[in-house]
Amino acid sequence: MKIVLKAAALAALALPLVSCATITRGTNDVFVVETDPIGAKVVTTNGFTCDATPCSFKMPRKSEFQVTITKAGYKTWTGNVTNKVSGGGGAAMAGNVLVGGIIGAAVDGSNGAMLDLVPNPLVVKLEKEE
Template identity: 65%
Template sequence: MSVRHCVALAAALSLGACATVTRGANETWTVETSPSGAQVRTSNGFRCEQTPCAFKMPRKSQFTVDITKPGYKPWRGQVTHHVSGPGGVAMAGNVIVGGLIGIGVDANTGAMLDLDPNPLVVRLEPAPLPPIIE
């Protein structure tokens, strides 16, 4: 086998699990609120005491987010995931090269996914004032 063939074979084999290698299994997920300074808790155990904040999350996560701040209505929402453009391209690289192992690894790690929404931007609504009793 020539050097050129060896290099081509090594390059083809290195494409297995493309998304896992190039993107990783985790993603930085960011929360921003207006006004800032809110608490964030997620159903998968992450929390921060003051927004803005960022977390290193598994790309294949799906979770509920609760945001609270004194004087404002609590906010609850969902974060899910979808196949991203770069993740889909990397997965396609596995298919083209025939990397069944790479496809399995990428599917297991979720490396071809992106969290949605990211960043999560929430405008908090002021809580109603209690009635004045005279």
């Protein structure tokens, strides 16, 4: 009987953590860049680069940055990546509020765990130079 009570107490203590976006989603996201044609160089303003697409980067979910894509014979492409509250992040935040996890809600709100990078994947069709 004591084992059952201990298990129930542990489950009750762990319940608020289950809905915490920081634990269920993490603070990083995999950002993917695809181009047509493949093989373009990617440089971001937050310090990430790759020499040939397709490529991916592990980045903080709360990042906002510019992406510049270059390839010989094609026009340079530059665009912005931002973030927004995702469905999964919003659900985890709602779980924090419902279960009374004010600390979890504050942590999720400050570290970006409830966000997703957008657009992701970034898909760019490069235009030929004239």
